[in-house]
Amino acid sequence: MTRICSFAARLWVVFFVNGAVLSSWAPRIPEVKRLLDLSDSELGTALFGVAAGSVPALLLTARILDRVRSGRACVASALLFSASLPLIGVADGMWQLAGVLMLLGAASGVLDIAMNTAAIDYQRHTGHRVLSRLHGGYSLGVLAGALGGVVATRVGATVTEHFLAVAVLLVVLTVVGAPMLWSQPRNAAARESGATHVLPRKRCRGLPLAIAVLAVSGLLIEGLVTDWSALLVTRDLGASASLGAITLALFSLTMFISRSAGDAVLDRFAESTVLTTVAVVVVCLVALNSVVAHPLVMAVAIGLVGLVLGPVFPVAVSRASRSVPGQAASMTAQVSAVGYLAYLGGPPVIGFAADVIGLAGTFAAAVALGCLGIVIARRGPG
Template sequence: MRGAKAGGANGRGAAALYAVFFLNGIVLASWAPRIPQVKEQLGLSDGLLGTALLGVALGSVPAMPAAGLLVNRFGSRPVARCAALVYAPAIALPGLAGSLTELLLGLAVLGASVGALDVAMNAHAVDLERRTGRARLSSFHGLFSAGALAGALLGTAAAAGGVGVRTQFTVSAVVGVAAAGLAVAALHPAAPPPPPPPRGRGGGHRGGGAGRLLPLSALGLCVLLVEGVMTDWSSVYLADSLGAGPGPAGAGYAAFALAMTAGRLGGDRAAGRFGPVHVVRWGALSSTAGALVALLSGHPAVSVAAFCVVGLGISASFPLVVGGASRIPGAPAGTAVATVSTTGYFAFLAGPPLIGFLASHSSLRTALFLVPALALAAAALAAALPAPEPGKKIPLPLEETPSGR
């Protein structure tokens, strides 16, 4: 009976965490389709808009390591609860902005809250894996990707239907607060952290943990640079370099995003069967090949299909990086997750401007050859992933055991 109750509680906690990941994706992605309207309402130039969009980075990058320290001190659940309840209403701030300064500050608050939530929810997912012995971090990220797709579709539909920016974001904030409140209330308490290994044995020395985080952070940087570049430039490449119309050009990112979602939902099973190193290495090599085909083919339809391969190849990599960081001896889980998340998120934000800079000095097609180079580097860095914990099983969707249903 006690085991059945524990299984049911863990199942409800897992379902609540899936909801938090989905909420994270849907709220933030609903902002992107409305950027042109916000730009027009405030009368911003492209340069001033770029300055305002830096607010997300200015808020998130310092918030992530701070959240890691708070997770180490208080646990992942209270940090996730606070961050989610700030994040959900923060989406209204960009829509309510009446000036460049207000927009910058609003995006900084949004960035800080989403950065803290990213660290806390990933740390909580790691804790749930440790508690249940079931690998599921990639599927959590799959729900984030699904939420991002849903948010982008909702934002696009609202814009096409003439819904005002302030109206959409105000409604999103109200609904988001209610949904976040329900989800975080059901999160399971964190399990006690495993005891640290003795100093001088098995990597228990602090420097060993920090040293092993460096290649993992580099791996996370590579894969999220690829994701950031593909998110912002895949459709532009199809339209400007290959002459595709609006529909086919838009299909480029849609194919990439759908493949990312599908790959993440199946990433845990693949890692359980073949091992994290093989999944990341062969996935990155597939992404390298797909990117090269997209850049060398010259045909929009072929490039769209190749973008699908790129997305599928790197889909599970970052969740496996987060899980690997949490298993490094001598590195507190909150700090380790915050380190790879901060590095990766910075890369995700910095990648698209870097491509723009390179394209201005050559061509967009030439600049985008950075994508296969980064994917190849990720394949080489895959060996930095620690071995999975003994006894970790392939997950059941949303349930811990049949008795938890």
């Protein structure tokens, strides 16, 4: 039992590191936009670099994991992901920024699949829901990165100084907290839990449409809030840069709470009931904010969105792994690829739409579309 808990704890650290990297970048997006003199559409193009790097990596990693242990892939990609962050500070123009974000996206893509595959293997062979809790570690990492952004803006640290400090801390955390993952034997969770039955390898099947819609919808909303809420609060609603960073930190905190409690909630209530509640609450919050249009109301609404949104993507990943039990890595890769395409590719599209109809209207419309997708997919397979 101790070894099982230690395995889950090591996975939790990797999830935390994954969340902390891009969330450290998100609060500085308005400043980088200003320093590089980018329009909303140019910023959207640069942000698409993350998706351009991550989605191919997501699909390739499923094959890599046939030959490389998931623990080793976790450690290597976490180190690359963390160490590449300071390169944002030296980017000089839209295309250089896009190139750095592409590198970050590729490292993130490998890490996403490796850590989720290890988590699903653990969950399947122990019989305990842990995926939402582990994603809570990711959300806490996002919170830590966002709070670092608050501190950095308060003390006047440059983007380069801020990101160098974050990179050093995360590299040290990876080296200290996750080295045992490197030597973890293949199918570690199964061995530690005493499981001996190995499911036969099946021919890879396509991801069910309902699961894809659920993943896209949940991560579209999450990515939209992560990339654009700070700019919406500061520029469109006239708040300070600190309030913009605090808004993102509040969202990260409530996502952490939501995901940490998600396994207990899903053990008690049907997945379809949870998903319906999420969609109704989120769309009502966004509608309220659209009517009031005040920065403090926006900050509170964003926090409440995070408080209910957390379980959506873990449910999509669990459903995908259950749809073809013998192909957990492949199905995880597929659901992550389509989901993160929305998470990383959706916000750049928002930038182009915002140039035409305004950021506030685009933000509300995109959230409403995501909630509709959650409702449609709530009773999907898996």
